[in-house]
Amino acid sequence: MGFTEERLLNLVREMGVKTGKLGPGDDCDCIEIAETSLCVNVDGFAAKEVMMDFMDLSDVGWRGVIASLSDLVAKGCVPRGSGYSVYANDIESALQLSRGALEAVSEYSLTFLGADTNRGNESIDAFSLGTCSNPIPIDGAEEGDLVVIPKGCWGCVKACLEGIAGDEERAHCKRPRIPKGLAEALVKYRKFIRASTDSSDSLAVSLWKLAKASNKAIELHVLPSNLDEKYVLYSGEEYLPVLVVDREGLELVKEIDGMVIGRVREGPAKVTLYGREVKPLGWEWF
Numbered sequence: 001m002g003f004t005e006e007r008l009l010n011l012v013r014e015m016g017v018k019t020g021k022l023g024p025g026d027d028c029d030c031i032e033i034a035e036t037s038l039c040v041n042v043d044g045f046a047a048k049e050v051m052m053d054f055m056d057l058s059d060v061g062w063r064g065v066i067a068s069l070s071d072l073v074a075k076g077c078v079p080r081g082s083g084y085s086v087y088a089n090d091i092e093s094a095l096q097l098s099r100g101a102l103e104a105v106s107e108y109s110l111t112f113l114g115a116d117t118n119r120g121n122e123s124i125d126a127f128s129l130g131t132c133s134n135p136i137p138i139d140g141a142e143e144g145d146l147v148v149i150p151k152g153c154w155g156c157v158k159a160c161l162e163g164i165a166g167d168e169e170r171a172h173c174k175r176p177r178i179p180k181g182l183a184e185a186l187v188k189y190r191k192f193i194r195a196s197t198d199s200s201d202s203l204a205v206s207l208w209k210l211a212k213a214s215n216k217a218i219e220l221h222v223l224p225s226n227l228d229e230k231y232v233l234y235s236g237e238e239y240l241p242v243l244v245v246d247r248e249g250l251e252l253v254k255e256i257d258g259m260v261i262g263r264v265r266e267g268p269a270k271v272t273l274y275g276r277e278v279k280p281l282g283w284e285w286f
Contacts, residue, residue: 004235025213025280026197028040028130037134038093038129039132039135040125040127041068042068043127044069044085046123052160055173057093057096057097060097061098061100061124064084064097064124064253067200067237068128069110069239072084072128072242073153074196074198074240076187076190077135078183079112081129082112083126084126084127085115085117085124086101087117101115109192133190136193138195138209139213140244141211141213142243144263145244145245146244146262147220147260148252148259148260149240149243149261150255151257153169153224154232154235155233156238157172157259158231158235159231166268176238185255189252193243193245197242199240200236202254203232203234204278204281204282205280205283207278214269215268216267217265218262219265220264220272221261222261223273236283237283254282
């Protein structure tokens with residue numbers, strides 16, 4: 001979590017507004033309805049901040065929906081529907097943003113929940129709804145737990161930005177994808193998952209969020225890519241969950257084609273790689 005988000009969360013706390021089951025600072029929040037939880041997330045960005053030279057506005061629309069869905073999946077929620085609001089200065093740009101968003105809605109068999117249009121520089125805000133019987137908190141890590149991530153394009157965005165990307169990295173940057181069945185796997189093995197968060201600001205930031213929330217240390221012993229560690233740790237926008245899993249939960253690791261990258265140790269909160277402290281650096285708007 002960056003400085004900007006922390007300031008906004010402080011405002012929420014100061015004003016004392018009612019919050020949901022997970023509370024401020026998590027990837028989404030939930031309200032209990034009958035015997036389940038309805039979980040909601042909103043995400044968005046301006047096209048000029050995320051669009052690379054091999055992308056078009058439909059890719060930005062796609063990415064907006066994926067960014068919103070990934071936060072739900074990280075909490076063990078099954079996404080049910082998405083809607084969006086687009087800003088544009090002409091009808092063609094609005095249609096391109098919408099086409100990409102709707103393609104993502106269709107790809108993941110979601111219910112389309114409506115849209116809005118506004119005049120302004122090309123941007124998208126996407127909101128998504130999901131259901132979950134037992135949302136995964138951001139705290140809850142215990143000494144000896146495993147730090148697990150699913151297979152994915154870790155470090156790809158930074159590689160694209162710095163011009164060293166291959167076809168796999170460019171494909172991810174253009175149209176990032178959440179593995180189908182990932183949400184259902186997290187539900188299936190929920191009893192083994194202690195804590196989770198989405199990796200969008202960077203893997204380093206996500207790990208620090210988990211460490212601070214539980215006041216535990218995280219020791220990394222391997223990274224999930226052949227790219228240099230500066231790409232893997234500080235890229236962001238993987239749109240995949242970072243999980244803290246009980247040692248008995250190795251079946252989950254297999255099911256999601258995952259990788260154990262570290263362990264949880266007693267606090268104070270910190271993140272280390274090969275004994276060196278990892279800095280909590282990542283995406284920051286301001």
